[in-house]
Amino acid sequence: MPTDDRSTDTPAAQPADAGTPADTPSADPTPSADTVTPEHRPPAGASAAMTWAPDGHDPLTVTATAGWTVLRREESPAAEVFAVAYTLDGADPGERPVTFVFNGGPGASSAFLHVGAIGPRRIVVPEDGSLPAMPVRLTDNDASWLPWTDLVFVDPVGTGFSRPVPAKDGEENGKDTKAGDPGYYSFASDLAALREFTSRWLSANGRWASPVWLAGESYGGYRIGRLARSLPVDEGVGLSGVVLISPAMELAPLTMTDYSVEGFVDVVPTMAAAALHHGRIRGVDDAAGVEEVMAAATSFAATDYVTFLAQGAAMAPERRAAVLSRLADLTGLDPALVERLHGRIPIDRFVRELLRDDQQVIGLYDATQTVVDPFPDREPFGGAEHTLHGMTAAFTMGANQVIRGEIGVTTERQYHLLSMAVNKAWRADEDAHALESPGGATDDLRYGLAVNPHLQVLVVHGRHDLVTALHTSQRLVNQMRLDPTAAGRVRLRAYDGGHMFYTLGHSRSAFTADVAELYGVTSPG
Missing domain, CATH: 3.40.50.1820 (Alpha/Beta hydrolase fold, catalytic domain)
Incomplete structure (x- = not known):
């Protein structure tokens, strides 16, 4: 990992007098406590x-x-x-x-x-x-x-x-x-x-x-x-x-591929919460709250679903069908779509599909928020993500x-x-191996x-x-x-x-x- 090559013998810069013109060096050439080098000053604070x-x-x-x-x-x-x-x-x-x-x-x-x-x-x-x-x-x-x-x-x-x-x-x-x-x-x-x-x-x-x-x-x-x-x-x-x-x-969980597991497992409880919020979830008690639904989805994702992802084609057809049916119910999606996706539901696909029949797209960053899909016949959504960039x-x-x-x-x-x-x-x-992934924070x-x-x-x-x-x-x-x-x-x-x-x-x-x-x-x- 690269070392911090900064100089340690210079005090931190402080905001200059508010009356100094912005983005221009101070007219006073005399080094002081708020200078880093005599020839450079930051803008006025x-x-x-x-x-x-x-x-x-x-x-x-x-x-x-x-x-x-x-x-x-x-x-x-x-x-x-x-x-x-x-x-x-x-x-x-x-x-x-x-x-x-x-x-x-x-x-x-x-x-x-x-x-x-x-x-x-x-x-x-x-x-x-x-x-x-x-x-x-x-x-x-x-x-x-x-x-x-x-x-x-x-x-x-x-x-x-x-x-x-x-x-x-x-x-x-x-x-x-x-x-x-x-x-x-x-x-x-x-x-x-x-x-x-x-x-x-x-x-x-x-x-x-x-x-x-x-x-x-x-x-x-x-x-x-x-x-x-x-x-x-x-x-x-x-x-x-x-x-x-x-x-x-x-x-790693932020990247979903046909061969990854963690990312798909981690989002199932959130998808279930979104489906519950929008009234699209199936196979749960009508009185179930979001915490109960997410707990059930977490249990499914950490057992049957993760096994399905890991085994792929090796899973018995009957068990595979049961897993995909349960996944479709929890996510509120069309079972035929879940089958076509082989049980791997990218989040950008989920937000387009959950309310597609209402011509609405839910948010990636907040699945409770919706926006009218301006281009329902196109893939992907024809604009910036509305729950992040919409707030810009x-x-x-x-x-x-x-x-x-x-x-x-x-x-x-x-x-x-x-x-x-x-x-x-x-x-x-730069000092990482060509095949070395960035280190995590955990x-x-x-x-x-x-x-x-x-x-x-x-x-x-x-x-x-x-x-x-x-x-x-x-x-x-x-x-x-x-x-x-x-x-x-x-x-x-x-x-x-x-x-x-x-x-x-x-x-x-x-x-x-x-x-x-x-x-x-x-x-x-």
Whole structure:
């Protein structure tokens, strides 16, 4: 795995005076604490006082600070990482935790968690979690974690306002520019950048005495599993706990082929939950709830169905027919279709087929959400995935309202909510064998739990997320071979909704209550 080749003798960059023109170097040539090298300064940041006072909560006064930290490679500035920090005024930094928050993708900014779930302000969405009317509005977030922790929302390189620093005079500055990658678009280099940012932020803000927590969503959950091991080892940052939100801890289940097993097994319970929600499930008690249905589907998937997938043509015809019939009933699909697919149902096919007779497509990221199929005669669905990309405008507008409008950052840069350029440029690490798959995060999380007997872990999912399915994490936790002490420090929770379950008010509230319990808070308000 590539080592972190940054220089360690330079303090972290701090936001410059808010009056400095955006995206231009400071006119003051004198090196100071906020410079990385005399010839390079990041754009000007901004800071603002903010009062968080949702109904039913005691008001809190926090300072919101937004700005760029410069990362270095081989003594040269290589990237400017943008982050927004909310710190409670007057709090004891030795007692007050600080939580670093990021999303996944790869290529996603932190805006989903920033203005959707955890930050002091969130976008207003309908009660059913569907797309709000534009322009999106903001409100004080009654489910924010601010009552018990400071928050730092981090945009990895290439996302949000974070950018690589262009090389000068043709020099590479220690960066690999192959395939559009400035040296940060791979598994190990991405983790190295997040570690560097974390330690620089702690140093620059005098927070090495604070309890440190991590929270990440989707591929951000993968990042957190890996950081649970490498952040203490490589940066000396001890962790109090981690929150993995709709995580992709292992990458293999995300790929479904005619020869794979795990991915197909893991999504059956979620498909059953979707079929129940839309009234298409068969062969279950009419009074059965979603948890009962998912438990039955999990039992089927982990026994008869996994045996069917593993045996293939070796399974006896009568038993094969019984398995396919049960699979069709649980998923709500036409038995003839399940037969044609040989019992392997890709999730993108499932979302087109479940409600095809109503000309509706359900969501990959939230199977409770539907959209009219504009091209029912075509394959595949003729547009962006509506439960993720359909929310792009809402989260982008919300992030810009907070960062530019409320905190006061002035920049001509576009806020990249989801960068497909970063996603497409992502690659395996150079020192890996040609046939070696990227390492998963579960082993690193196991290691972190073993060497840190105080580490607390919370893994959370939406029941209707087909992309990072609940059963995947249930299976992985059961396969981690944890001793009773470590197992007691791992919590797994599920809520109504999908990948971004926190768009549902009751799920967001339940999530926040579980996080407060994890942090040891008895009165979240």
